[in-house]
Every structure is written in structure tokens, then in C-alpha cells.
Amino acid sequence: MRIFRNFALGAMPTMTDTMQPGTDWCESISPDEGERFAAYGRKFAEIQQRKSGKYGPGRALHRKQLATAFGQLDALPQLPDFARHGLFAKPTRFEVWVRLSNGGMDRAPDKMPDVRGFALRVLGVQGESALGNGPALSQDFTLINQEQFAFAQSAEFVDFVVAASHGNGALLKFLIRRYGWYGGPARLLKLAKTMGKRFSGFATEPLFSAVPIACGPYAARVRLVPHAENGPPSPQANTDWGADFSVRLQQQSLRWDLQLQPFVSEHLTPIEDASVNWPSPYHTVAHLTLPAQDTSSATGQALARKIEASVIDPWQALAAHRPLGDVQRARRVVYFVSQKGRNAA
Secondary structure, three states: OHHHHHHHOOOOOOHHHHOOOOOOOOOOOOOOHHHHHHHHHHHHHHHHHHHHHHHOOOOOOOOOEEEEEEEEEEEOOOOOHHHOOHHHOOOOEEEEEEEEEEOOOOOOOOOOOOOEEEEEEEEOOOOEEOOOOOEOOEEEEEEEOOOOOOOOOHHHHHHHHHHHOOOHHHHHHHHHHHHHHHHHHHHHHHHHHHHOOOOOOOOOOOEEOOOOEEEOOEEEEEEEEEOHHHOOOOOOHHHOHHHHHHHHHHHOOEEEEEEEEEOOOOOOOOOOOOOOOOOOOOEEEEEEEEOOOOOOOHHHHHHHHHHHOOOOOOOOOEHHHOEOOHHHHHHHHHHHHHHHHOOOO
């Protein structure tokens, strides 16, 4: 509305005008979503069962846990209006768990191209659950080393994962059927570039939600930005991402800024198209600190086992931070099926 008003007065909108956080976002829910998402759940359950037969019980995706840690998240004071909701309504310190993982279905060597995952579980939250089943148990963030999702919506992503679960040959055949003899290989190269994106390590690279959540009446994406004091990248980190992280953490505390990127308009920051990279600015709303700790100690290993068996799910969230968009709504069903498949607590 503000942009329209400026045009009516004969003035061109400025970048500041177009980047103002807005509340006029909306979700577009198709009538067949329930049926489609249930089918997705069955497909992922089959993949998970098949892979668990090979590797032992585990998640459908992000199966290979690399490292875990505990720490604290400090919500900051004097935040912009769009951010002062839910977890960030007032300055508060929360206990957190962190789980680092490779994104794939297999337990592949760390040198293999893959998406890298940084899951953050914020404990001790107060408020109603996004699931609508009473008080929230936690506020979970599932972050990856990609600023935007590789697929616009969940249907294409699910088809890709199902094909990829049967190997590279099956994946190439699927892509050719879907995109043609020229489009299929081109799509494969694009996906390979995404999977092979440069990554220097969890302590030195930014991580992203890639898809939006609510922030009260607003909407936002999430980013973690590492502090320089975490140290420079190690050339050998890709041989063992978990070891690189754990060695740093044994020597010193590690810190990140947690930032929110607001929805400003459906044109620039769409809710339903996860493949669009939002251009709006990020705002630091909290600090994440992991104190120095020995992840290989008895205490560290006990935490690793506890986190591996636990639920970390973007829908384990405050209602004020309800996941938004087609990809997120599909996750609600698929994550739950995966949790049941491994008896997660």
C-alpha cells in the first residue's frame, strides 16, 4: 500500500520503501494438500526403512550426525518492531542444543558433495505450540548452508529425493523424463553445483533457514552468521566436519549472530516459492554461544546420543513462529512420519 501511495503522489518508491517489513503475506493452500502430503510421508517412510536396513535406525534425511553441543541463545533488547515477537519479544537467555549433520540419506564420507545442516533446539520457551497441541516444548530451527531452497515447492523436491534414493542412474533417468534430454542433464548440473557449493565448516560459514516462519503478524527467514573470533577456515575441515568443529569447541567458545530477514512483499519475498532468494536486509536479534566443551567426553557423548534420539522439527515451535509456505507445510507431515519411523522422543 505504501508503494501505491507514493506512485499516486508522483514519487518513485525508494529502496527503503520497498524493503519495509510487511504483514500482508498469505499462504496459498490447495484442496489436495492433505492427500499429497500423506503420500509424501509414505514415500519418505519407505526410503527411511530401506536406508535404516543398511545403516541402522536414523532419519530419512540428515542421517549422518557429525557433532552435537549445548549452549545458550540470548535474545537482544531494542529490536525492530517486526522482530519483537515470540522468542524475541523481550531480552531472554535460553538453553540450546545443536546438531550438525550432512543432509543426505546415506552415511557418506564428508568429502562427498552434500547439503550441510545446523539444527538448533531452543529450550525453556513459553507459549502455545505451532502444532496447536498445548504449550510449545521448544523452538527448533533447521538451517542449511544454502540461502535459498533448490526447489520452488515440495512436490518437485519429493520426486527428486525418491529418485535419488535409488542411485545416480535412477536420478538421471528421472530428470530426463521430467525435463527432457537437454533439460535433464542441465538440471542435474545445477543441482550438483548446489550440492557442491563451497563450505569451509560449521564454525566459519553462515547457515540459513531458506524458507520462512511467522514472527507474530510478520514473516521472516533466519540466518546464523559466525563471529570472526571462531577462527579462520581449516583446509582439512572437509575430511571430517565434526572433528573440525569439535576441536575448535574444545579450545574455545564459539559464537554466532542469529538474524531475521523480513517479508516485505509477495513480489520480492514470496511465501510459497521457496526457490526465490529474498533481497530484504537481515537484522541481528540474538546471539548464540556454545561454551568450550569436550564433545568426546562421557558427558558430550551422552548428549550426542540424547540429541540423535530426539525430535528436532521446525514445527516444534511457538505459534508465533509457525512455519510458512508449501515446503514447510509438507515438512509437518514428513518429519512426523520420520520421527515415528525411528521412535524419536
